[in-house]
C-alpha cells in the first residue's frame with residue numbers, strides 16, 4: 001500500500017464583524033436574488049438575529065419568505081455554489097449559558113482531535129487526486145488553525161460561559177469555532193466524535209438544564225466531551241508530544257512530564273474544565289450503564305470515516321473499553 005504524500009487546504013468564505021448580519025440584504029441585492037428563503041427554527045425565530053435578517057431584507061426590498069420550523073439536518077442539503085458564512089458576535093448575546101458551554105466543548109474537542117488525528121502521510125494514497133478525502137488527517141496547515149483555536153479556547157472559553165456580557169470572550173470563541181472548523185474540516189476529527197453519535201442518538205430521558213424544549217437530548221458538544229478524557233488517555237501513546245502540547249496550551253505544567261503520562265495529563269486538564277463548567281459526570285450521568293456498551297459500540301462502527309483517523313488503531317473491544325472508561329468522568 002502506497003502512503004499519502006500530499007494534502008490540500010479547503011476553506012469556505014467567512015465574513016466576521018459586529019453587525020455584519022445587517023449586510024445580508026445588500027449581498028442578496030448585489031446577487032440580484034429574486035426570491036429568498038429564510039430558514040430557521042421556532043426558537044431562533046423569536047430572537048434578534050432573525051429579526052435583523054428580516055429587517056435587512058425589507059430595507060433592500062428583497063422578496064422573501066420565512067420558514068421557521070426547519071431542522072438543521074435538512075438545511076445541509078441546500079447547496080449553492082457561493083457559500084458565505086456570516087460571523088456576527090452580536091448574534092451570540094442571546095445564547096444561553098449551557099448552549100455556550102456545550103458548543104464551546106465541541107470547539108475544544110474539534111481543535112484537539114484534529115491536532116492529534118492520524119498524520120496525513122500515514123493514510124493510504126488515493127489512486128487519483130479527486131479521490132483524496134475531505135478528512136485527510138493532521139497536516140502542517142490544519143495544525144496552524146487547530147492550535148490557534150485551542151489557544152483562544154484556553155483563554156476565553158470559561159469567561160464566555162460564565163459571563164454572557166463578556167463580549168470579548170464571546171467574540172473570540174466565535175472566531176475560535178471557525179478556526180477549529182478550518183482545522184478539522186481538513187484534518188478531520190476522530191474518536192470523541194465517532195463515539196458521540198450513538199451517545200446522542202440513543203438518549204432515553206436525559207434533559208439538560210438550560211436547553212429549550214422538554215424533549216430528551218444529549219447535546220452534541222456534551223456527548224463529544226464526555227468521551228474525550230477516556231479517548232485521549234488511550235490515544236496518547238501514538239503521539240504523546242501532541243497530547244502534551246495540547247495539555248500545555250490548556251494550562252498544564254509539562255516541563256517534567258514523561259511521554260507515558262501525556263494522556264493522563266491532557267485528560268486531567270479537560271476534566272478540570274468540565275467540572276468548572278458543570279458537565280455531567282460521565283455517560284452514567286446522562287442515562288447509560290455498562291449494559292448499553294454493546295449498542296454504543298455498534299452505533300460507533302458506521303462512523304469509520306472519523307474513527308479510522310484515530311492516531312491509534314481501534315477495534316470493537318477497544319471501543320467497549322473506551323465506553324466503559326467514559327461511564328465516569330472523574
Ligand SMILES: [Fe+2]
Pocket residue numbers: 106110193220224
Ligand atoms: Fe462537533
